[in-house]
Each structure stands twice: as C-alpha cells, then as structure tokens.
Amino acid sequence: GFDLFTDFWQNPPSVLDAKWYNRGANVNILLNNQMGESRFDFSYGVSFGSHNLYTDAWIKDVNQASVFEKIPDTLDHKKYKITLAYCDFPLEFKYRAKNKWRYYAGIKLGFLINHHSKYIGLDPETYAYNVKIKRDDVRYVNFWRYVVYARVGYKWFNVFGQYSLNHTFKDGQGPDMYPISVGISLMPF
Numbered sequence: 001g002f003d004l005f006t007d008f009w010q011n012p013p014s015v016l017d018a019k020w021y022n023r024g025a026n027v028n029i030l031l032n033n034q035m036g037e038s039r040f041d042f043s044y045g046v047s048f049g050s051h052n053l054y055t056d057a058w059i060k061d062v063n064q065a066s067v068f069e070k071i072p073d074t075l076d077h078k079k080y081k082i083t084l085a086y087c088d089f090p091l092e093f094k095y096r097a098k099n100k101w102r103y104y105a106g107i108k109l110g111f112l113i114n115h116h117s118k119y120i121g122l123d124p125e126t127y128a129y130n131v132k133i134k135r136d137d138v139r140y141v142n143f144w145r146y147v148v149y150a151r152v153g154y155k156w157f158n159v160f161g162q163y164s165l166n167h168t169f170k171d172g173q174g175p176d177m178y179p180i181s182v183g184i185s186l187m188p189f
Contacts, residue, residue, distance in 0.1 A: 001028045003160050005183025007051050013175045016068045019054035024181055026050075030090065039096045047088040047108060051179055054081045059117060059138055066140045066174035077121020082138050084168065085114035086145060102158070102187075104151035112143050140173035142166055151185050160185035 003026035009018050030045035057068040058080055071080060092106030115138040123131045149162040162181040169175060 001030070001185060001187035001189065002026065003028065003049075003162075003181075003183060003185045005160060005162070005181040007053065007179035007181050009053060009177050009179055011175065011177045013057075013068050013177075015070050016055050016057045016175075016177075022052050022054055022179075024049065024051045024179075024183075026088075028090065028187075030092070032094075039098075041094040041096070043090070043092045043094065043106075045090060047090050047110075048085070048113075049088060049110070050083060050085045051181070052081050052083050054079065056080065058119065061137065061139050064140070064173060066138065066169055068175065075122055075124060075127065077119065079118065079120045082117050083115070084112065084138070084141060086110040087113050088145075088147070090149075092149075100155050102151070102153055102155075104149075104158070106149050108145075108147040108149065110145045110147065112141055112145070115141050140170045141168060142170055149181075151187075153185065153187070156186060156188045158185040158187060159183075 005024050007022040007024050026047050026049040028047045030043040032041050032043045034041050057070045060067050060069050088108040088110030090106050090108040092104050095103045116136050117138055119133045146165040147162055151158040151160050160183050164178040167176050167178050
C-alpha cells in the first residue's frame, strides 16, 4: 500500500517557521496473516518512508549540535527543505468489519537510510545568481525511530495517522522535535 501525508512538526525551535505542506510518503510491503476464521488479521513486512520539513530556517552544525538559523530576508529563495528517509519494519493488526470497513493499528521500528537538505534560490555567498544546492548537512539525527500508527477506511481507501515515539535529533544535539503525520492510505491489496 501507499501512504501520502503531511507532517506536523512538534516542539520546533522558535526560529523555525515550518510550512503547512510538509509532504511525506510511505510505500508498504506487508504480508497478511488471517487469525483463523476471525475477522482479525496481523501483518508484517517492510516499509520505506520519506519525511520533509519545508522552512525558512536552514540547519547549521554548531558545537556538535544541529541548530536552525533563519535564512536572511535579503536572500531571495524559492525553497529550503530537509528530507529524512527511513526503512521500517511494521507489525500491524487489522479488523475487517462485515460492512467492508477496516481498522488498523500498528507499530514500526525503523532506521535512517538518507538525510539531506535542499536549497533553491540566490547563491548564499554571492547573492549573484540562482543555485540549487543539495547537501548531506543534516547531522545528529537519531539512527533508530519508533512509530505507532493507525488507519481507518472503507475497502482500500483509508485515513492515516502516525506518531513518532522518539525525537528526530539525538538528545542534546538538536531540537527536541518530532513529526505527527496525517494523510490518506491506499491499500489496494
């Protein structure tokens, strides 16, 4: 299945003005196991997810910590975002009602597979011309993540929510922020 969502970042530093459209997506490959003749199933498998943080504050490495710093108003730019990609191992339980409604609850243990920032705008050093800069400068991100999630839907269309149980950055090496994800989930299989 596929999850398409937006992230609402919790506990961001005051300088960070996150946009409302922090797009994200999951691709889920799950094996269903029906529990006898009951309407309950459990599934397990692998999931690949990507979270984005669109903001007007770029990330800097200061004294072995990730710190957000406001992009100067004089620097005309189109976009600055941070992307975090994970490989997760979900375990979920599903109840299939007689009327084709489905209710899911699950947990995921995952690890970080990519982290980077992307800037599009005037060159930050010369202010002379437009550039596109992609950097691996998002440091001190927790390697492991722990997530709980739920879906409620009719047939293959679902509403999806996901809550991170640990902070995005390591303790003492970045802001104590984490995403809450809300969106839709398409489970055609």
